[in-house]
Amino acid sequence: MTQPTALSRKRGKNYAEKAQLVEKKSYPVSEAVELLTKVSTAKFDATAEVHIRIGADMTQADQLVRTTVSLPHGTGKKVRIAAFVPDEKIEEAKKAGAVLAGNADLVKEIEGGKIEFDIAVADPTLMKSLGKIAKTLGQKGLMPNPKAGTVTTNVTKTIGELQKGRIECKMDKQGIIHTVFGKISFGPKKLEENLTAILQAIKEAQPPGIKGVYILSVTIAPSMGPGIRVQL
Incomplete structure (x- = not known):
């Protein structure tokens, strides 16, 4: 020993x-x-x-x-997920389990320094609008990324997978x-x-x-x- x-x-x-x-x-x-x-x-x-x-x-x-x-x-950890999605997918994302879901309003919150989530997912159509906060999210390892599977057209499925581990x-x-x-x-x-x-x-x-x-x-x-x- x-x-x-x-x-x-x-x-x-x-x-x-x-x-x-x-x-x-x-x-x-x-x-x-x-x-x-x-x-x-x-x-x-x-x-x-x-x-x-x-x-x-x-x-x-x-x-x-x-x-x-x-x-x-x-x-074993409950993760807080933020979803950057078009207006028509906001309710869908929330029902799937996202604690935050939105687009321009969510970007504005983060610009103001409010980051209350552990993982971020994004619809591909919203990626351009994340340019303003890319550095802020990137420094915290929160920027959605295709290689990480967090840029997705199927937000509901991705949120479910992240919640399951x-x-x-x-x-x-x-x-x-x-x-x-x-x-x-x-x-x-x-x-x-x-x-x-x-x-x-x-x-x-x-x-x-x-x-x-x-x-x-x-x-x-x-x-x-x-x-x-x-x-x-």
Whole structure:
């Protein structure tokens, strides 16, 4: 078992005890998620995170990884969705579950600094009008994007998928994909199925430009607690 480090001791006795449960090895997915449910140091229902390091040259456009995946059991988080749609689709979007739906009025709210949503979707006909707020939304990772599946003619379907747990997976500047795959309370089986869905989607999204080792490492962790390496 892993011995407590100076850092883990600094984090507290509880963290040090949990860290000792994790060995310095890579675990099969089923064992990793089983262990994950035992190492959270949070006093609340922690989020299950996964960090996937990709063997990509970040200066090459043909090596960037970006995909979406529908988690079988969702993320455990209720997402607030804003829909930029024509007038005739506003009620449809609201009935589908959007907390905000509109066009010019919604743009004006955001220009005024009011952003009260987690994900934005847009009808293609509204994309031009989002130019005024593209920088604001982009800085927060909220700008609708065709590659993320958030620019769509079928807003109702997209909102439904997002509510059920469709997530986007993309690399940061260091070539690492950070995302979540549920809550610790989901238990090992559901967490394993969600994690497997993410790993499969990322494998299928391998860009042709990456010729060497594609996935370098996979680490899972509770939002508060030690990381666990997963066998590739």
